[in-house]
Amino acid sequence: EESARPLAAVECDFAIDSTGIGTTTYRRWYDHKWGKERSTQTWVKVHAMTGVTTNIVTAIEATATESADGPQLPPLLARTAETFDVREVSGDKAYSTKNNLWAVQKAGATPYIPFRKGSTGGVTHHRFDGLWSQMWHYYQFRRSDFLTHYHKRSNAETTFSMVKAKFGGSVRAKTSTAQINEALLKFLCHNIVVLIQSVYELGIEPAFWQDCPKSREAASEVALIRGF
Numbered sequence: 001e002e003s004a005r006p007l008a009a010v011e012c013d014f015a016i017d018s019t020g021i022g023t024t025t026y027r028r029w030y031d032h033k034w035g036k037e038r039s040t041q042t043w044v045k046v047h048a049m050t051g052v053t054t055n056i057v058t059a060i061e062a063t064a065t066e067s068a069d070g071p072q073l074p075p076l077l078a079r080t081a082e083t084f085d086v087r088e089v090s091g092d093k094a095y096s097t098k099n100n101l102w103a104v105q106k107a108g109a110t111p112y113i114p115f116r117k118g119s120t121g122g123v124t125h126h127r128f129d130g131l132w133s134q135m136w137h138y139y140q141f142r143r144s145d146f147l148t149h150y151h152k153r154s155n156a157e158t159t160f161s162m163v164k165a166k167f168g169g170s171v172r173a174k175t176s177t178a179q180i181n182e183a184l185l186k187f188l189c190h191n192i193v194v195l196i197q198s199v200y201e202l203g204i205e206p207a208f209w210q211d212c213p214k215s216r217e218a219a220s221e222v223a224l225i226r227g228f
Contacts, residue, residue, distance in 0.1 A: 003191035004051070004058045005083050006206040007198060011051030012087040014058065014080060014109075016095060017156035018047045018069050021062075021183045022170035044171065044183045047072040049080050049089075052155040054202075055162060056194045057187050058084060064176035069094035074103040081107045088112060090153040101131050112149040115139055163190045 004011075021044040031038050045066055049059045059079040061072055073095050080086060089104045090112040096119070104111035115136055139146050163186050171182040198204050 001059055001079055001083060002208055003188055003195065004056045005208060005210075006195060006204050007051060007054055007056050008083050008085075010198070010202060010204070011053055011056060011058070012085055013052045013152055014049050014077075014084070014086060014089050015052050015153045015156035016047070016049045016073055016076060016089065016091040017153065017160070018045055018072070018094075019160040019164075020045055021179075021186070023179050024170070024172060025174060025179075044179050046160075046183055046187070047076060048156065048159065048187065049076040050156050050159040051084075052090075052152040054194050054198055055155060055159045055190075056198075057159060057191055060184065060187055062180045062183050064180055070097050070100060073100045077103055077107055088149055088152070090150050091156075092153060098129055098132050101135060105131060110149075111135060112146060112152070114146075114150060159190070163187060166190065166193065 023042050023044065025042050042064070043066075045063050047061045047063075047067075047069065048057050050057050059076040061076060069091075073089075073091065077086070077089060086104075086107045086109040089107075089109050091100075093114050093116050095113050096116050100113065101111045104113075113135075119136060167186040167189055171179050171186075173179045173182045195204075195206050199206065
């Protein structure tokens, strides 16, 4: 998260998604039904929240085994909100849960997460939820406006493509811990690249490990965006 801090004055809308990073190791098991050994390639699953303006990664989690996307939103958002003023959060249907909607609202932001087929805006599980109902009706009856915000989510996929194109889509390490660390290093390198680009394009002056409140109000709004 520290590598993203210098862009606190720039980013306020965020997208969340996950991607797989390939490995060179395989998991083997014996298939009793067919009477032979089978194998499949293992991979590291990376969950990341990214700013939609610069594609900076603001919070990240990596696991050696496949894990569900939905439960990752609250902790990633909480870590992002420690540094950034969050206005919008967009994600795909994998994040469509009441807990996630409330987590986004608690952070002072609006969730742009589409609803799964069959979802309703009324009483669900014998309990009415006002936020769920409000966002469901917004999604149903102001769909074009909702999708305008929601499609910022594609920036998360762009971030993953940037990382894999520049630093590769697989890791060479053999152990689980080393694979996770190598995957995380790819994203750290990506953030450094984004910061260098932002120095020239946005005129920021990166400073790290400063005492928060929002990184001293984001270095006084990047010195009023360098006089612009």
